[in-house]
Amino acid sequence: MTEQQIEIQLTAEKKQKPAFDSLEFGKNFTDHMFIMDYTKGQGWHDPRIVPYQPLTIDPASMVFHYGQTVFEGLKAYLTKEGEVLLFRPQKNMERLNRSNERLCIPQIDEELALSALKRLIQVDRDWVPNVEGTSLYIRPFIIATEPYLGVAPSKRYQFMIILSPVGAYYKEGINPVKIAVESEYVRAAIGGTGDAKTAGNYAGSLKAQELAEADGYSQVLWLDGKEHRYIEEVGSMNIFFKINGEVVTPVLNGSILQGVTRDSIIHLLKHWEIPVSEKKISIDEIYEAHKQGLLEEAFGTGTAAVISPIGELFWKDEKLSINGGKTGELSKKLYDTLTGIQLGTVEDPFGWTVKVKEENPHLVKNS
Amino acid sequence: MTEQQIEIQLTAEKKQKPAFDSLEFGKNFTDHMFIMDYTKGQGWHDPRIVPYQPLTIDPASMVFHYGQTVFEGLKAYLTKEGEVLLFRPQKNMERLNRSNERLCIPQIDEELALSALKRLIQVDRDWVPNVEGTSLYIRPFIIATEPYLGVAPSKRYQFMIILSPVGAYYKEGINPVKIAVESEYVRAAIGGTGDAKTAGNYAGSLKAQELAEADGYSQVLWLDGKEHRYIEEVGSMNIFFKINGEVVTPVLNGSILQGVTRDSIIHLLKHWEIPVSEKKISIDEIYEAHKQGLLEEAFGTGTAAVISPIGELFWKDEKLSINGGKTGELSKKLYDTLTGIQLGTVEDPFGWTVKVKEENPHLVKNS
Structure with a gap:
């Protein structure tokens, strides 16, 4: 045809x-x-x-x-x-x-x-x-x-x-959102459908989302289905952290959606020669980095919101404020560049x- | 209303x-x-x-x-x-x-x-x-x-x-089916939607089912999403084993559907004073029991098929034949009694x- x-x-x-x-x-x-x-x-x-x-x-x-x-x-x-x-x-x-x-x-x-x-x-x-x-x-x-x-x-x-x-997907726009780390519900498990864009993944996520919203959080941060320890996604977005000058995002393991925005962010960071790696990231590592003052930025990425900065993480009764609850410099630069490319106002070096x-x-x- | x-x-x-x-x-x-x-x-x-x-x-x-x-x-x-x-x-x-x-x-x-x-x-x-x-x-x-x-x-x-x-749900009727133990795909994880009767659980199961059918098996036996070791369900049914005179079925853990037929079987067995327990059951235990000649019967239970005897389990390149591939005595008795109650030809002691x-x-x- x-x-x-x-x-x-x-x-x-x-x-x-x-x-x-x-x-x-x-x-x-x-x-x-x-x-x-x-x-x-x-x-x-x-x-x-x-x-x-x-x-x-x-x-x-x-x-x-x-x-x-x-x-x-x-x-x-x-x-x-x-x-x-x-x-x-x-x-x-x-x-x-x-x-x-x-x-x-x-x-x-x-x-x-x-x-x-x-x-x-x-x-x-x-x-x-x-x-x-x-x-x-x-x-x-x-x-x-x-x-x-x-x-x-x-x-x-x-x-x-x-x-x-x-x-805009979020009424807050590019303003940072508050995220609760989900400790009970699971979005997907290895061997399940987490890396497919299929309805059931979203149906299963509503309950945790509803409970988080009742507590004043925009989205939940999903941990892995096996150990409940490794970071997977945030709401229906991929997630990135900037720790001590380096950017990290969870490696695609079969239960994480392979986001187009995620891929674009990685390309942009490499293009800018900012260190970026895909790896297993435990919530404990993030907690430690925050404690040591090294967690500089965090943001979700997805088609709907493009970049959604995270101003606060709630985990185990503790509120971790990130970059003073404000949008980080890199988050802003990524948002401006990506939306600029999408709108044709910024050069598109990748032919995207x-x-x-x-x-x-x-x-x-x-x- | x-x-x-x-x-x-x-x-x-x-x-x-x-x-x-x-x-x-x-x-x-x-x-x-x-x-x-x-x-x-x-x-x-x-x-x-x-x-x-x-x-x-x-x-x-x-x-x-x-x-x-x-x-x-x-x-x-x-x-x-x-x-x-x-x-x-x-x-x-x-x-x-x-x-x-x-x-x-x-x-x-x-x-x-x-x-x-x-x-x-x-x-x-x-x-x-x-x-x-x-x-x-x-x-x-x-x-x-x-x-x-x-x-x-x-x-x-x-x-x-x-x-x-x-x-009948299965063309084979009450004849035993061959089941492949699923080693890659996962039906549900704790914290997911496994104990809810919702579409996504079934969508996610099709791939494993398709692969098993291509190998000549009717259904897959699902293991847990965490350790890939404990038995959960068989296809879209609950599962029971008769080992050395005792009947066991996986305990409801949050990722297993709470079957009405499952519950009815447990009631009937208790009524007949046949030992029955709900517990965590590893696939290794089943393998061991089979090796020792103690795995007497296995069957799936669900509304569609009522009782579906299992004649063979395929696990790690080994075919475990159960009761010589024939319908076991207890499986048959449970099927006859349950369908008899449902059809009003057998006394209904529970008012079901x-x-x-x-x-x-x-x-x-x-x-």
Whole structure:
């Protein structure tokens, strides 16, 4: 299948757009969506862009019962010159296929998925918001749709892409957040699904998140499922620490999500010749470093928030203040550089951004 | 809310029923379903029985992205006298609420849910199959329906019950199955969602299951997520071993599902004064017992299969044959007694079965 085979059915009635200066995260959706079906024996078929609409789906569909589903998250940015840029979208499609592998979902054609994504953005281009700090959040996802109650991989799937103009993920913006180290609940274990972007990982995280919020913390810091000692992720982000001039982040061990922002941060730090390493990091080490005054900065990284500085860690009844609860210099520099590259205002030495061409109106078939 | 408040809308056109002597598991669904909505601030509302129909649901609904969903599984049986019996249905509703608690889903009214279930079976009574070994499988489930991409508990849910006339879960029937001990993948970890009946646990299990099947095994035996040493479950069932006259099953530790069949087996064994204990059981202990000729029987227990004898365990390149690969005496006795109680042919000393009254046609409102 090629891009030319994507059928396009335009909406008869465009929605009223929300005010772009007061967007909430993930609550508004654009005029169109992409859908493609999978049927065992036939493969993926019928790629199409259609008006954003409810799904009509059997209540016995396996996604509701056995959670066979994967997703991705990335963003499109409007530059000052009016161009639309994507940030490393190939990485998301590669990860989607890695998640598919873990969840026994058939592989997608990454090139087609990327073409579909660009085509959809072309169609809904006037939904890419033009206010500072905003972007168009892109959610590709796959769900198992066979109506069957046996525990087995589904014989039918739908791959979809929906778009949502968003403001900042955290209302606090680049201001530091308070994080509680989670001592009871576990996000993922080695041998589980922690390195796949799949629904169950998030469902399982809600309880700890809810309890932390009740205590005044934004997110939890997840420790490993085996020893409850090694740092894994923070909320739904990867995590970095700056200790005595060196940056460290947990090494990918099979239960940690391989973040695109995480990878980009590591590249940037190396480019700047700032020492950075991926390794097993125990919470005790972090505690010790803090005690000795060597824990200079900490921050979460992810597509939604980009960089989220950590101003306080709560562990074993102790509040560890980091950098006086203020955003660190390196966190700020990384945030400015990465969002600058994403917005096309800072040089992109790695060729990370991908331009979404303006739509050629002759290509649009209103079927 | 009471049973009287359940609105009933009957189907205009009844489906053709499948042949009850060749039913597959979980592929056919009855004429009606139960639905109830939850809206934050309003609670659960609008309980109703409607024709079985596709859901109309936003593609941004949180269940598709963050897997906030729980389910139950139980069965209704048709007795020779033409009565319909449920088996310990209160236990399923209690467990549904325990799963809700873990998944941050609002509690349901267990009495109302049970009334709804009975009412639905009354309406679809002629779908309870009348062939030996068949039953009506009942699937209550809850999904998060708020269209929102933030990771947080949903503000909207749907609780549904669907019904499926089923034959035996395993084509092999009460014949023993071959099981591979899983050495790489993990079903659940302490602090995770293993003791909740939620979609993500099943999604994560598919890969190991697929690999085991490719090697000729029906299911995998799950070891614990921490040490990869202690026995947890078999496929989607609890597990029991009979060693030197004593029966043992893994103790509920937080990552093992609290099976209703498991609990019933323990009750029956105690009633028969057969020694039974719940404890931590290592795979090494089982291996040792087998080596010494003391591993007499092994079987899985669950609603779908009731009792599934294990004829062979594959571990570390060794095939451990159990009871010569044949169904053990105790496994058979437990199966016969439990299915006998469920079908009303064996005395029910515990008051486990619950009768579904015949429908009073005057109660049906066709709204």
